[in-house]
Amino acid sequence: MSTYAIGDLHGCHAEFVTLLEQLSFDPGRDVLWLVGDLVNRGPDSLACLREAERLGSAVHCVLGNHDFHLLVAARGGGKLKKNDSLKTVLEAPDRERLLDWLQSRPLAVRQDDWLMTHAGLLPQWGLDQVEALSQEVQAALAGEQSGDFLRQLYGNHPDRWDDALDGMDRLRCVVNVLTRMRFIDPEGCLDFTANQGPDSGPPGFAPWFQFPRDDDPHLLFGHWAALEGRTPDARVRVSALDTGCAWGGSLTALDLATGERTCVPSRASAEVAP
8 A cells, every 4th residue: 555645736637647647546555645726727627626536535635725716716706817727617517516525625634743734834833733723624614604704715814823813813814824825934924925936935934844843743735836846944844745737847746655756747838836
């Protein structure tokens, strides 16, 4: 049995299938961790969703910011943006089943000292805490008021975690940390303006993985294509898995047992990731 973690699919279904073939992935034997952002930007978000759902219990997937964007557009009164490629999902005959599957995904997956989230982890949060916070968001997504939750989800505030936060402010901050975070300051305040390389943050801010932790988990994340799978000056054990497949890079799988990376090149023309 092997466990593989794969970076952001972003609708790149052909590369996803090719990568699984190169890994000789067997859903009856192996386990697949998907780091979120299954959809949007790439050419076939619908096929990616169907493929991930079809693999059943072999797949452990966390929600990314683009996955939330799809849910907000479908069930929270949101609108698609000019460069979105989600229309086929919204018009699919099996859309409700696929959306139900997506909406039931967590924001964190943990096994032993491995933890996967889409964007990363605040240095102030322990592993038990992040699992509990993920469950709070899952409960909101599963509740009768999930539409209201999705309608109020967007926003950059609060931009700093406080254990005393409650209600929608608390849930929004958790989602922003786990699906949107790149740069923070030493107190854990989030910056949402910079999205390029690790040196592009504003003064006083640095990539979240450059801040030390009191524990020593192995953190898996995606979200940040401009890193190209590298985490310079990391102060924690961390593996960046988003290698920009939708923007002309590659799709990457990490074997959790051996640390070996397997990549397949993108079929897209190289562009600058947003």
